[in-house]
Amino acid sequence: MFTPAVVFNALELGCIYSLVALALFLSFRVLNIADLTTNGAFTLGCAVSATAAVAGHPFLGFFLAMAAGAAAGGITALLQTRMGVPSILAGIITDTGLYTVNLAVMGFSSNVSMLKTATAFTLLRDVMGEQSPYKLLLAGAVTLLACVLLIAFLGTRLGLSIRATGDNPDMVRASSINTAFTIMVGLCISNSLTALSGAVLAQYQRSADINLGNSMVVIGLASLIIGETILGTAHRSSIWLKAAAAVAGSVIYRFIIALALRAHVPAESLKLISAVIVALAIAAPALKAHYDFRRARAKAQAALEKAEGGRG
Amino acid sequence: MLYLKNVTKTFNPGTVNEKLALNNISLHLAPGDFATIVGSNGAGKSTLFNAITGDFIPDAGTVTLNGRDITLIPDYRRAKVIGRMFQDPLRGTAPGMTIEENLALAYLRASGHTSPLSRITARERAQFAERLAELGLGLEDRMKQPVGLLSGGQRQALTLLMATVVTPKLLLLDEHTAALDPATADKVLALTRRIVAEHKLTCLMITHNMHDALSFGNRTLMMDSGRIVLDVAGTEREKMTVDDLLDRFAESAGHALDNDRILLSREEG
Numbered sequence: 001m002f003t004p005a006v007v008f009n010a011l012e013l014g015c016i017y018s019l020v021a022l023a024l025f026l027s028f029r030v031l032n033i034a035d036l037t038t039n040g041a042f043t044l045g046c047a048v049s050a051t052a053a054v055a056g057h058p059f060l061g062f063f064l065a066m067a068a069g070a071a072a073g074g075i076t077a078l079l080q081t082r083m084g085v086p087s088i089l090a091g092i093i094t095d096t097g098l099y100t101v102n103l104a105v106m107g108f109s110s111n112v113s114m115l116k117t118a119t120a121f122t123l124l125r126d127v128m129g130e131q132s133p134y135k136l137l138l139a140g141a142v143t144l145l146a147c148v149l150l151i152a153f154l155g156t157r158l159g160l161s162i163r164a165t166g167d168n169p170d171m172v173r174a175s176s177i178n179t180a181f182t183i184m185v186g187l188c189i190s191n192s193l194t195a196l197s198g199a200v201l202a203q204y205q206r207s208a209d210i211n212l213g214n215s216m217v218v219i220g221l222a223s224l225i226i227g228e229t230i231l232g233t234a235h236r237s238s239i240w241l242k243a244a245a246a247v248a249g250s251v252i253y254r255f256i257i258a259l260a261l262r263a264h265v266p267a268e269s270l271k272l273i274s275a276v277i278v279a280l281a282i283a284a285p286a287l288k289a290h291y292d293f294r295r296a297r298a299k300a301q302a303a304l305e306k307a308e309g310g311r312g
Numbered sequence: 313m314l315y316l317k318n319v320t321k322t323f324n325p326g327t328v329n330e331k332l333a334l335n336n337i338s339l340h341l342a343p344g345d346f347a348t349i350v351g352s353n354g355a356g357k358s359t360l361f362n363a364i365t366g367d368f369i370p371d372a373g374t375v376t377l378n379g380r381d382i383t384l385i386p387d388y389r390r391a392k393v394i395g396r397m398f399q400d401p402l403r404g405t406a407p408g409m410t411i412e413e414n415l416a417l418a419y420l421r422a423s424g425h426t427s428p429l430s431r432i433t434a435r436e437r438a439q440f441a442e443r444l445a446e447l448g449l450g451l452e453d454r455m456k457q458p459v460g461l462l463s464g465g466q467r468q469a470l471t472l473l474m475a476t477v478v479t480p481k482l483l484l485l486d487e488h489t490a491a492l493d494p495a496t497a498d499k500v501l502a503l504t505r506r507i508v509a510e511h512k513l514t515c516l517m518i519t520h521n522m523h524d525a526l527s528f529g530n531r532t533l534m535m536d537s538g539r540i541v542l543d544v545a546g547t548e549r550e551k552m553t554v555d556d557l558l559d560r561f562a563e564s565a566g567h568a569l570d571n572d573r574i575l576l577s578r579e580e581g
């Protein structure tokens with residue numbers, strides 16, 4: 001069922017998209033912000049990286065994409081912390097604005113093709129040879145590097161204050177740290193990771209498209225939640241495990257998609273499946289509490305009936 | 313040390329909910345002063361603290377700390393020199409992070425000189441363990457555990473340590489033992505007394521326990537409807553009983569103290 005080509009493809013895509021899951025781990029789990037900049041930042045990464053590659057700078061494109069993503073995250077953070085825009089709306093506003101920016105970056109065209117362009121992947125292929133797993137190597141290396149840097153960063157004093165911002169902002173301010181600043185740094189980093197994901201993906205598939213980032217926030221969250229559920233990291237405190245879960249979830253998600261495509265499930269229906277996964281996973285604690293309550297009530301009622309039956 | 317000059321604050325001005333919470337308050341604390349504050353519900357005690365820490369900018373008046381006018385300085389900057397504790401044990405710590413990480417954050421107040429990208433050093437870790445051991449709660453063996461696992465009393469003790477790990481110029485305690493059971497509250501209060509004495513801290517402590525109000529520190533303030541209605545210290549205070557204090561309050565405020573929790577504590581004593 002899974003040919004080596006399919007497995008490699010899922011691994012490669014899993015690695016590339018896991019940067020979005022890592023980004024959402026930072027914004028959604030650590031900072032406790034549902035950051036809807038994600039969709040636009042992903043496309044922004046695609047656009048910048050493709051345009052840079054076409055101009056002959058594929059590797060530089062990755063860094064430019066990260067800088068652009070950080071700027072997008074910074075705008076969302078500014079709207080939220082300085083201008084009192086609710087966080088969800090701040091993300092939507094940036095995302096909407098980014099649509100135009102992304103088109104502009106791609107020269108007001110809705111897609112950029114890189115079929116005849118040297119990309120980071122083709123350059124590596126030229127060095128390593130057609131038969132080598134160069135795609136997986138590059139995608140894996142970028143992900144690993146991002147993971148290591150992110151984890152190292154979260155252990156620093158600034159990283160600690162960002163983690164505490166999602167946990168107890170009052171206490172962060174009481175430690176003489178401005179939470180507007182920690183939110184800003186956190187969202188810059190998370191969106192630069194998202195943009196890097198888009199940047200790598202565009203060069204990987206040799207095309208960028210204005211719609212590539214659609215639903216990326218839901219897909220990323222689905223991946224993150226799948227990983228957390230399977231590795232059981234929701235209640236663990238190790239940051240390493242949590243990052244590993246984001247990557248693992250993303251790879252698993254890509255395998256699920258590969259499986260679905262094999263089973264001739266139309267690709268369009270996958271979004272519905274992702275949406276259901278995210279809705280159920282986020283609703284799970286509330287659903288469980290409701291279920292426990294009903295069970296306790298049924299039990300109490302049964303006990304009561306039994307007692308009354310005994311008397312009568 | 314701390315000067316408040318004619319500080320006034322009205323919440324929701326011009327609406328039906330208009331509330332004059334601080335009414336032209338002036339207060340001077342000398343270095344090393346430890347004043348307790350008692351007062352009716354809604355008298356403005358917590359609001360007074362909020363004005364000092366910078367939760368809001370007062371409508372009028374100035375706040376000066378150590379000769380520096382801090383009225384317009386944002387709260388997080390003032391936190392460098394002001395330690396604060398709340399009644400709610402959940403407010404002072406980050407539950408998802410370990411004891412060590414929480415202390416490291418509190419320690420940031422000292423480190424104008426350390427880089428934001430530096431990590432907790434072995435030396436700091438040893439220091440934290442030492443300070444934790446002084447609490448006598450065995451927390452030094454649990455430094456890698458999330459604070460969310462600690463009891464309310466343990467958390468308040470940790471918060472007290474966090475507020476004082478970098479010696480603050482001013483320590484503000486807002487009924488910090490009110491949510492604890494009596495035995496634990498006594499422990500945390502004993503710790504408070506010790507730490508304040510050890511570091512010769514200047515301290516304001518809101519309490520609803522009239523005995524504590526007289527036995528802690530060197531000065532007692534009473535508040536009512538946004539004003540400080542009574543300020544006693546020295547021999548006058550030493551001779552005072554709880555009943556004297558309540559009588560003096562009624563005299564100055566024009567009505568008896570109506571804080572339900574305070575009346576309870578009166579009967580206990």
Ligand SMILES: Nc1ncnc2c1ncn2[C@@H]1O[C@H](COP(=O)(O)OP(=O)(O)OP(=O)(O)O)[C@@H](O)[C@H]1O
Nearest residue numbers: 323324331333351352353354355356357358359360
């Ligand atoms: N942010 C706010 N917005 C509107 N009103 C407020 C605000 N903070 C305090 N108040 C009002 O100001 C008054 C003083 O409140 P404060 O919390 O200072 O009382 P307190 O003396 O601490 O009382 P307690 O003993 O109950 O803690 C109250 O009437 C309160 O409702």
Ligand SMILES: [Mg+2]
Nearest residue numbers: 357358359486
């Ligand atoms: Mg209060």
